[in-house]
Amino acid sequence: MQSNSIQSYDQGRFNTLPDDILLSILERVDMRTVLRTSVLSTRWKHLPLLLSDVDLDVDEFIHQNSSMSAHEAMAVLIKLMSSLFGSPQNESIIKKLNLSFYLLTDLETSLKFLFNIGELVCNAIDSGKVKSVELTITTEKRRFKLTDLMSGASNIWIEYEGKELRTALNKITKLLLHGIYVKFNLLWTLVLLESAPSVKIFGVKVWNHSCDQDTVDREIFSERRNDLWDVAQLDSSVHYNQLEKLNFGGFNPTIKEHLDLVRTVIERAPKLKSVFLEDREPCKGCEAMDNPIYPSTISMFPQNEDEKSTVAKQLKAGTSRPDQGRFDQLPDDILLSILERVDMRTVLRTSVLSTRWKHLPLLLSDVDLDVDEFIHQNSSMSADEAMAVLIKLICLFGSPQSESIIKKLSLSFCLxxxxxxxLTYLFNISELVCNAVDSGKVKSLELAITTEKRSIDYTTSDMLLHAKSLVDFFKTSSSLSCCLTKLLLCTARFSEQDLHQLIISCDQLQHLTLYYCELRDSSTLKLDMPNSKLRFVELNSCYVKTVEFLCLPKLEQLYCDSWRLSGAPLSFGVVPCLEELRLVCATSRIQSGFKLTDLLHGTANVQDIALDFQGEVVWNHACDEGTENRKQLSERRNDLWDAAQLDGSIHYLQLERLEFGGFNQIIREHLDFIRAVIERAPNLKSVILEDRDPCEDCEAMDNPIYPSISMFPQNNDEKSTIVKQLKAGMNRPVEIIFC
Amino acid sequence: MATGSGAAAAAADAEEKESGSRMITLTSNEGKAFVVTEASARQSATIRSMVDDGGCVDKGFPLPNVDSKTLARVIQYCDEHGNKEAHTVDERAALAKFDKDFIAELDADKAFLYDVTMAANYLHIQGLFALTTQCIADTIKGKTPEEIRTAFGIEYDLTAQDEEEIKEEDTHA
Structure with missing residues (x-):
């Protein structure tokens, strides 16, 4: 009976549907999915060839983070075109062909592809195979996007034609205006929209590149103000009656013109169903120009749900402008608590606002300086330069001239x-910080010392050198130990004695993280510290035989991740406060297992244990299949843990929440597992489903035609289907949450 | 079932309810009186200490720095956080949703957000203060100085010398 209920979601007899119904189903999915269905069976193999609406978009093949070049994607597109409609033996008719492709940067290849496409399409039209064509021709590098609908416009500037445009644009259903210079008033685009009464989809994309400012390139474009396009000309009684969708690229909610345009369109398009807002595309040229302290190129696109809902409200709230605040009148202490909630780069930027703000940052009681903030993605700043900036800032904040006290100084820098x-930088930092501590300016300190490159790129001798630098740093910085509360060390190979001494010397330490740290002889690290204040310890990828927590009276949380030697990585003596233990590891073949009970010996108060086997349960990385990596992980089948052993009468009475990561809706075992838990846990309140974590290696391996894309439910329809499947036959109010 | 212990528990329950539902009057600077539960009023550390010091619970508390409109909004927050439980996941989620809606509404009216921030500071309502300052912090994140000046209504008063210094620092970095 139980197994019945588990199988209750029915398989469907969809395969028995007639061709025409299957075709109208296929017309509702994207081309990649269509192509994937062609490997289902002999019958499905030919179905895509019978489609009457074909939508081929080169962008579909260049998905995010994919390694496919524009060139390769174009080749795929052409291959598809020839197989879909090139062969005349197929008798079906394509009513509408929607083609979207690139002009490549390499002129020769570009022309070759272009003629290829031209020939294929023309043949298809001549033979009557294709009845109508929609073309979108873009450029590889995203400079300007001109559609052929705007044919005749060799430059993006179009002469004003007034009502005559109407005849030209009368039948157009899709109007895209791309590469609009950021400083323009956008409402002029509506003049074009007015002239095209049949438009269903209207797209606008803003051109905003600081790398382009004041360059010759820019000057070539004439001053683009044309009074004939004036907004005053807009007739507010005109409505865009057919418009269903507005696409807005390069949207920036802090630019009033953007909000105005979207609002105006919303007001005048009674049938408008959706507005798509896109961030501007990243530009390396802009990033390279960026000043690290006052960057101008940060995306203003709403990042989180809160920001998004704010923008949505602004857009829907009619044309009222967001009002200005009087925040400058707030007293210093409130402004400081506001500044404590933003990142250091924003804080530094506020220092140029006015005379009053100039000194505010120096009054902060929590100062967080992180070298990574200055080396942002694609920035041209080297780690060396970023360290120099960081030291300048430590100097500024730590200077005893200002009388304010820094309660907590968090420093994050790299070797x-x-x-x-x-070493020069290290001693520089040591001196500055010690002076600040000695003078009473800094009360407590948090240090994270990382490395310039990724940990795995270092050799053993690098790691020995790192350890020596760190040991020297702590020796010369003896005043730090009295106020160091949090420490992260990374990629260093210590002698047991050195590491031990280093940890013991920091007697105020509460929070310790060791990442990629090794002991020279892979020996045992013994921590016997009756006076220690350590509450949290994390060991990640450490090459240490065992860490013996002989006496850590305050230890509450212990995370141990990816230990690399056999046997139990931890053992416990006196740890009366230990409440949470997290063990995450994929055992390699050379590792032997250990008994959990042995490991837990001596821990009486642990309430939360999390075990992660990195692959045993829900490991789903295509890049991993059949590789060395995979083989190293031992076959993780253990019959003792078999599901047949499960006693159906056992109930998980206390269980309130189930979290399931890497959920895939088409894997039967996932659904079964969740249903089984729901059935047996009468007090279960919520099930949280998460998609698998994105993996670049998987993306790179991806076959463009049958990609292994995420099978996590994407929209509300898919989600409600899953909820229905999971809860079928269940009348308890279990909440299913998709993250 | 032991009736004795049941009755005692009920009595204790009632007593707790009594003290929790004791009413307190807060008066705005316009003289308007707002009657709130003690649990709600205790969200404010300022009022909490006055109540605990055995102050004039019956006479009520005048709040000379808060106007009626602001006080009404602040009380809306305190009621939600003082009168409702936050033990289960769902209850906490409901409260988080309330906070989110509450601050989104305030964010749309920057002048009012200013008033509520000042009141939260004056009344020492920690949660509300964190909520409003975070909201203001979010509005300046990643903005250029010019944009922040506009958002905050800051008058540009830097001297030519200041500008020179800033430029110099820029080139250093």
Whole structure:
């Protein structure tokens, strides 16, 4: 009976549907999905060839983070075109062909592809195979997007034609205006929209590149103000009656013109169903120009749900402008608590606002300086330069001139590959921080010392050098130990004695993280610290035989991730406060297992244990299949843990929440597992489903035609289907949450 | 079932309800009186300490720095956080949703957000203060100085010398 209920979601007899119904189903999915169905069976193999609406978009093949070049994607597109409608033996008719492709940067290839496409399409039209064509021709590098609908416009500037445009644009259903210079008033685009009464889809994309400012390139474009396009000309009684969708690229909610345009369109398009807002595309040229302290190129696109809902409200709230605040009148202490909630780069930027704001940052009681903030993605700043900026800032904040006290100074910096420079910086920091501590300016300190490159790129001798630098740093910085509360060390190979001494010397330490740290002889680290204040310890990817927590009276949380030697990585003596233990590891073949009870010996108060086997349960990385990596992980079948052993009468009475990561709606075992838990846990309140974490290696391996894309439910329809499947036959109010 | 212990528990329950539902009067600077539960009023550390010091619970508390409109909004927050439980996941989620809606509404009226922030600071309502300052912080994140000046209504008063210094610092970095 139980197994019945588990199988209760029915398989469907969809395969028995007639061709025409299957075709109208296929017309409702994207082309990649269509192509994937062609491998289902002999019958499905030919179905895509019978489609009457074909939508081929080169962008579909260049998905995010994919390694496919524009060139390869174009080749795929052409291959598809020839197989879909090129062969005349197929008798079906394509009523509408929607083609979207690129002009490549390489002129020769570009022309070759262009003629290829031209020939294919023309043949298809001549033979009567294709009845109508929609073309969108874009450029590889996203400079300007001109559609052929705007044919005749060799430059993006179009002469004003007034009502005559109407005849030209009368039948157009899709109007895209791309590459509009950011400083323009956008409402002029509506003049074009007015002239095209049949438009269903209207797209606008803003051109905003600081790398382009004041360059010759820019000057070539004439001053683009044309009074004939004036907004005053807009007739507010005109309605865009057919418009269903507005696409807005390069949207920036802090630019009033953007909000105005969207609002105006919403007001005048009674049938408008959706507004798509897109961030501007990242531009390396802009990033390279960026000043690290006052960057101008940060995306203003709403990042989180809160920001999004604010923008949505602004857009729907009619044309009232967002009002200005009087926040400058707030007293210093409130402004400081506001500044404590933003990142350091924003804080630094506020210092140029006015005389009053100039000194505010120096009054902060929590100062967080992180070298990574200055090396942002694609920035041209080297780690060396970023370290120099960081030291300048430590100097500024730590200077005893200002009388304010820094309650907490968090410093995050890196060891550079060049060891001489690295040591110079280290001693520089040591001196500055020790002075600040000695003078009473800084009360407590948090340190995270990372490395310039990724940990795995370092050799053993690099790691020995790192350890030596760190040991020297702590030796010269003896005043730090009295106020250091949090420490992260990374990629260093210590002698047991050195590491032990280092940890013991920091007697105020509450929070310790060791990442990629090794002990020279893979020996045992013994922590016997009756006076220690350590509450949290995390060991990640450490090459240590065992860490013996002989006496850590305050330890509450212990995370141990990816230990690399056999046997139990931890053992416990006196840890009366330990409440949470997290063990995450994929055992390699050379590792032997250990008994959990042995490991837990001596821990009486642990309430939360999380075990992660990195692959045993829901490991779903295509890049991993059949590789060395995969083989190293031992076959994780253990018959003792078999599901047949499960006693159906056992109920998980206390269980309130189930979290399931890497959920895939088409894997039967996932659904079964969740249903089984729901059935047996009468007090279960919520099930949280998460998609698998994105993996670049998987993306790179991806076959463009049958990609292994995420099978996590994407929209509300799919989600409600899953909820229905999971809860079928269940009358308890279990909430299913999709993250 | 032991009736004795049941009755005692009920009595204790009633007593707790009594003290929890004791009413307190807060008066705005316009003289308007607002009657709230003690649990709601205790969200404010300022009022809490006055109540605990055995102050004039019956006479009520005048709040000379808060106007009626602001006080009404602040009380809306305190009622939600003071009178409702936050033990289960669902209850906490409901409260988080309330906070989100509450601050989104305030964010649309920057002048009012200012008043509520000042009141939260004056009344020492920690949660509300964190909520409003976070909201203001979010509006300046990632903005250029010019944009922040506009958002905050800051008058540009830097001298030519200041500008020179800033430029110099820029080139250093």
């Amino acid at each position: 550079l590959t060049d060891s001489v420079t690295s």
